[in-house]
Amino acid sequence: MSLFSQTENLQKQTKSLTQKATELMRNENYEKSLILSRQALSQAIALKNNELIATSYNTIAANFDQLAEYEKALFYYKKALIYADKTNNNHLKNWINNNLGNIYCFDKKEYSKGIYYYKKSLEYSTKIADSSEILFTKLNISWAYFDIGKYNKVLPYLEYINKYHKKHGDESTIVAINMLNGMYHSYANNSQKAYFYFEKAIESGKKGREKSDLSFAHQEYSKFLFKMKKFKKAYENLNAYNELTAKLNDEEKLRKINVAGINLEIDEYKREIDNIKTEYKTNHQILLERQSKNKLISIIIITALLLFIVFSYMYFQNKQLKQTNKLKDIESKIQENIITASINGQEMERKKIASFLHDNISALLSSAAMHLTIFSTKNQNNSEEITKTKAILIQTHYKVRDLSHSLLPTLLARFGLFYALNDLCEMNSNSTIHFHYSSDVSDATRYNEDYEMKMYFIISELLNNITNHSKANKAKLHLKEINKELHILVKDNGVGFEINQFQTIEGFGLNQIKARINTMKGKFNIISRPNQGTTIEIIAPIDYES
Structure with a gap:
């Protein structure tokens, strides 16, 4: 097989992995989606294909977005945009800029940045003449302006949305568009139209599956009713908003820990x-x-x-x-x-x-x-x-x-020790130092919850020591499981030190880590010399998940 054919096959395989990862994410199987996304990213980097790299990063970011890990999502969206800007794919640029706008506006509440990315998204959707994307982007910009009280800037976008919604919109946006119209007419003191659109928003929200939209519709309607001094009906809608919000919060509430x-x-x-x-x-x-x-x-x-x-x-x-x-x-x-x-x-x-x-x-x-x-x-x-x-x-x-x-990292609790450590290495890597992660154990492997947390914070402290003290530019973390024991190797090419120095370190340092490993009936060994880097080996008996 020729080199060209091998490259073409690898590109097809990478696209297929990304498509499967996206489908898994839509079905809320985030763990498998993230695993496939990272596999696709590795292959895309090997191919040096900027479009595939950008798509893989965007899929990883979207998973974290769904998991409410907004800082991680923002990190990977920005990486995706760097590679997307090196391509001619305006569809991809539109997609990523819109995602960044969503993060800044609706999660971080940094509206000036969010509106900037929405308008960049609008430029690309206009270039590719995608009427549907233009509609949804203008809908997002309208929401952002409403959230910061700039109602006078909403009208041009709202007129476009009302004109083309039936042609390019879908049922998922009906509640939002009716709310926008109700909010605008409330601002414009057109109470009759405001009543009409808010009632339509409530009616369509009750028929839909997205209870968060219905909750928000009750909240905005109650504000308008208070303004109109319709206090009884305002309190009814406010109570409906509180009940829906409580149900939504109960569904997402994490299991409390009885400490x-x-x-x-x-x-x-x-x-x-x-x-x-x-x-x-x-x-x-x-x-x-x-x-x-x-x-x-x-x-x-x-x-x-x-x-x-x-x-x-x-x-x-x-x-x-x-x-x-x-x-x-x-x-x-x-x-x-x-x-x-x-x-x-x-x-x-x-x-x-x-x-x-x-x-x-x-x-x-x-x-x-x-x-x-x-x-x-x-x-x-x-x-x-x-x-x-x-x-x-x-x-x-x-x-x-x-x-x-x-x-308490949610990634550790949700996906386990190995996936959290993989992500920790990637997040700590920068232009000054690169952490290489490798493991003979599958990322899906789970141990006892307390054991995973102990090992995560021990390894996290070792990586922090490398970043803060070693002056290294390369480091690696390797894990393997042998005879029901977890073998951990942490190595850097930094300045090193005399072995007897670690006895004097205070706080949660090497001496304390050694003491803790000893109580677990494990082994802790340090190999280091000045200007020759440092290697730390840990062997800890595994406490398996019940």
Whole structure:
């Protein structure tokens, strides 16, 4: 087979992988979709085909978008756009720019950036004369302008949408278009038309499957009714909005983690360790007292039993040395257990805080923003202070959500250790350093949840050390499973160090990692020399998923 034929076959295979990945994503099978997308990306990079690379990155980003991992989605969408801009494929450019606009407007609430990408998308859809894409992009721009209160800029887009919707739109946009018309006529003080379109939005929303659109329609209708002083009907729609929103939140709520019992066990474990330490200190004190008495007796009979005293002295000295060494070993094990219990407690607190932020603080911020919006609408108060307060509440809500994800990575919980580590290497790679990830274990392999979290944070700390201290430009992470043990190799080409240095590192550093691996009955080994890089080998018994 010729080189040209091989390349052509590989291109067809890569396109097929991307199409399968897209279909899996639409069926909400995100794990398999991401696996196929990454396979397609590797082949596209090998082919040096910018269009296929851009398409693969876009599919990866779309999966993270569906999983509400918006920072990751943004990262991969931007990568997709870099490669798409190197091609003549205006369809692809239109698609990616529109996705970026969605992220900035509806997830990050950075409307100026979102509108910029929407308008870029509109340029490309106009170039390819895709009337359907033009319609949907103008619909998105209209939403963005409504969200930031720039109603005067909406009319040209809304007129186009109303004119061509029947020809190019579909049933999924009926609720949105009716809401837009209702909101615009409310702004224009045309109450009759506003009533008409809001009622149509509610009616079409009840027939559709997308409950979030119906929820939003009730919310916007309630604002208009408050404005018109139709308070009873306004409260009915507001209650409908709250009920639908609660149902939607319940469907997406993550399983809460009951850490109270675990924390209690940790506290009991610490108390047990303290008791053991106290017991050994008491034994040591008793031994010293006995030894002192024996020395005193020896001095009294020294003239008669000099030889016996010498042998007795050597015997007790040897016994003391053994006891001291034994005590040091016990104290070392106690210290390791204290470190492990402390770090386990920190991890449990991570879960508890992440759950609390997601399920309580974030919900309260959203509720506060909604009530402030209703108050300003009811009192026709559009002061700058209230507008800024609403913006601050929304921004705080998204920062709390991002903090929750950073405390407990959702990718680790959803797809497992190996997929999360693969993504961690890719996210940490940049123009200064590249992390190469390889594993003999399938990304789909799952272990016990606590075991996965422990190994993830240990490896994450090792990668952070390389980034912050090694001055390396290349590093690799390799994992394999042998005889029910996980073998981990972390290696870099950085400045290295003297092995005895890591004993003095404070915090969750190498010394603490070693202590933790020891309590897991594992092995921890460091190979390093100045200017010759560092290699860290870890062998940890696997705690399999029940």
